[in-house]
Each structure stands twice: as structure tokens, then as C-alpha cells.
Amino acid sequence: MRMRFSRRSIIDPLELQELISTGVEVRLIDASWGSQPVYPYKHIHNAVTFDIDAVADVNNPLPHMLPDENTFADSVGIMGINNQDTIVVYDQHGIHLAASRVWWMFRFFGHKEVYVLNGGLPYWEHLGLPVNDLPVVFDKSEYKALLRSDLVADGKEVLQALDNEKIDVIDVRSADRFLGMAPEPRVGMRSGHMPNSKNQFFVDLMDQSTLGLKSEEELEQILSPYKNTSRLIASCGSGVTACVFALGMYDIYEKDVAVYDGSWSEWGQESSDFPVAL
Incomplete structure (x- = not known):
């Protein structure tokens, strides 16, 4: 239940x-x-x-x-x-x-x-809630994975999506990294962003006093521009913080967001042919 x-x-x-x-x-x-x-x-x-x-x-x-x-x-x-x-x-x-x-x-x-x-x-x-250091042991279980391919995107799909008005590619890195004004933390990476992508810093979705998501009202003010987009693809440095955007969109609108799993670690490589804008 x-x-x-x-x-x-x-x-x-x-x-x-x-x-x-x-x-x-x-x-x-x-x-x-x-x-x-x-x-x-x-x-x-x-x-x-x-x-x-x-x-x-x-x-x-x-x-x-x-x-x-x-x-x-x-x-x-x-x-x-x-x-x-x-x-x-x-x-x-x-x-x-x-x-x-x-x-x-x-x-x-x-x-x-x-x-x-x-x-x-x-x-x-x-909040003063309890923690412990006790060992945790569970018996092995049988788990069945049922893949949802709609929740992930690869570089080829992202490249096509950038020219599709019905799809938004959301880059959740900081504005400085998005604009190429700050160096990438990984070596061998170009600076900038994917052409036609949009920037929505993941930190802006978080309440810095709790380190959790902001209130529903605050999130709706930030995320409402994306609620009617047919498909959303979130990208970040390596597919981790992009999931904060996915978490927020599902929390407010019960809307699924695909994550570009390779993110900038793939797209931004100096050896990559993917286009970069500043």
C-alpha cells in the first residue's frame, strides 16, 4: 500500500x-x-x-x-x-x-x-533526532529491475533535443560555469554550455537553512516555466545534481524528468564533437 x-x-x-x-x-x-x-x-x-x-x-x-x-x-x-x-x-x-x-x-x-x-x-x-553506530545486516533478497528508459537521455538524444521546441534541456550547473566564466572542476573539459539549453542552478531549489528542497510555494515560483514542456532533460557535471531538478519537478508537478547520464563529463570533453556555446 x-x-x-x-x-x-x-x-x-x-x-x-x-x-x-x-x-x-x-x-x-x-x-x-x-x-x-x-x-x-x-x-x-x-x-x-x-x-x-x-x-x-x-x-x-x-x-x-x-x-x-x-x-x-x-x-x-x-x-x-x-x-x-x-x-x-x-x-x-x-x-x-x-x-x-x-x-x-x-x-x-x-x-x-x-x-x-x-x-x-x-x-x-x-532536529535532535537519533543516530546510531550499530551494524546493519539484512538477508539477501530477490530484486527485479524494470527499466524506465524515458527517465534517461544520452548525448545523441540531447543533441537532437536542442533544436526541438517541445523539449527543454536544463543545465543545473552554476551560472558562471554555464557561461564559461568559471573553469570546470574536471581536467580536459571545455567551458560553456550546450547551445539552446537553459540554466537553472540546482542550489536555487534548496533551502540553505535545512539543505533540503524549498517549500512547495517557493519551488512553484522557480519551476513553473517548465511545467508544460513536453519533455525535460536535466544535465549537470556528471549526472548527480541534475537529479535535484528531477526531484523538485516530481515533487511539485509529479512530472518526470530525464537525466542526461553523461552530462558535461561527456559533452564537455576537449575531444568531443558536441557543440559548445559561451
Whole structure:
């Protein structure tokens, strides 16, 4: 049975704590990425870890590209997660490194009940809610991945979409990077953006006091220009923070957003033939 929360794609820490305290079965995932993990000495309830660099196509030279269905299913099965579980994903930075990416990955592979803990571990602790360092062990489960190809885009599709008035390509990097005024953090990358793409910095969707998504009213003011677009494709540096835009659009409008998995790590390569504008 589908659980009902106050928002579509996120769950408030107090809502989650109520579920935990009343014994409702919820599976938590710590998806922290990009810094030294704190999971070994503090995590929420029964959380397991999910590494986007490990649950990935490790043979692809691009960073943390989507794995195939079998790899994802096997990896999630080892975590003891099944298709019927209600999943709540969080990270130690808030929602962007990389809880939103893991939320999108589960949706891409067909999971129905998956949410992001709004504000992640920092806001959870700010509210004085409990953490622990207890080992978490679940029996292996059988997970079946059901791929949703509409939620991902490759470079070829993006190139065609840039000349299609019914499709918006949204670049969520900072304005300085979008305009080529700031260097890219990865070596061997050109500066600038995809011609005809639009810039919507992912940080603008976040409440800096909680590190979660802004209120529904605030998000609607920001995201309303995109609500009637036939197809949205989000891009970023490497397919991680683009998922914050996807999270926001689904939260406010229940609208699906495809993520360009290669993002600027593919498009912006100096050896790439993809066009770049400044």
C-alpha cells in the first residue's frame, strides 16, 4: 500500500521519525558521496549504504554511469531490499550528494515507493533526532529491475533535443560555469554550455537553512516555466545534481524528468564533437 506523506518525492524528518517509532517498516539508504563517509559511526535507524561509484557501469570511463538491470538488481538484493519496500534515501550533505541521484536511479529501475529525506542527515541531527553506530545486516533478497528508459537521455538524444521546441534541456550547473566564466572542476573539459539549453542552478531549489528542497510555494515560483514542456532533460557535471531538478519537478508537478547520464563529463570533453556555446 502506498504511504501518504506531506510531499510527493520527499519526506520530512519528523514524518520519518514517526514511522520508525511506531514500527512501520521503512528501508533507509545512506547515499553519501564526495567526502569521507560518517556512516560507520553515525547513521539513521537501519540504513544501509549505497555507493554510486560502485553501483555503476564500472567499465565506462565516464563517472558513475548507470549500471545494467542485473547489476542494479544484484546490488540492491545484497542490501536486502525488495520491490515492495518503501525506501527513504538520505546523505550527509543534505539531498544533493547523492540522495537525489539514488532516488532517481531507483525510479529508473522501476521502484515505486522511494523518497528523499528532506535535509538529509544534517537536518535530522539539527532536529535532535537519533543516530546510531550499530551494524546493519539484512538477508539477501530477490530484486527485479524494470527499466524506465524515458527517465534517461544520452548525448545523441540531447543533441537532437536542442533544436526541438517541445523539449527543454536544463543545465543545473552554476551560472558562471554555464557561461564559461568559471573553469570546470574536471581536467580536459571545455567551458560553456550546450547551445539552446537553459540554466537553472540546482542550489536555487534548496533551502540553505535545512539543505533540503524549498517549500512547495517557493519551488512553484522557480519551476513553473517548465511545467508544460513536453519533455525535460536535466544535465549537470556528471549526472548527480541534475537529479535535484528531477526531484523538485516530481515533487511539485509529479512530472518526470530525464537525466542526461553523461552530462558535461561527456559533452564537455576537449575531444568531443558536441557543440559548445559561451
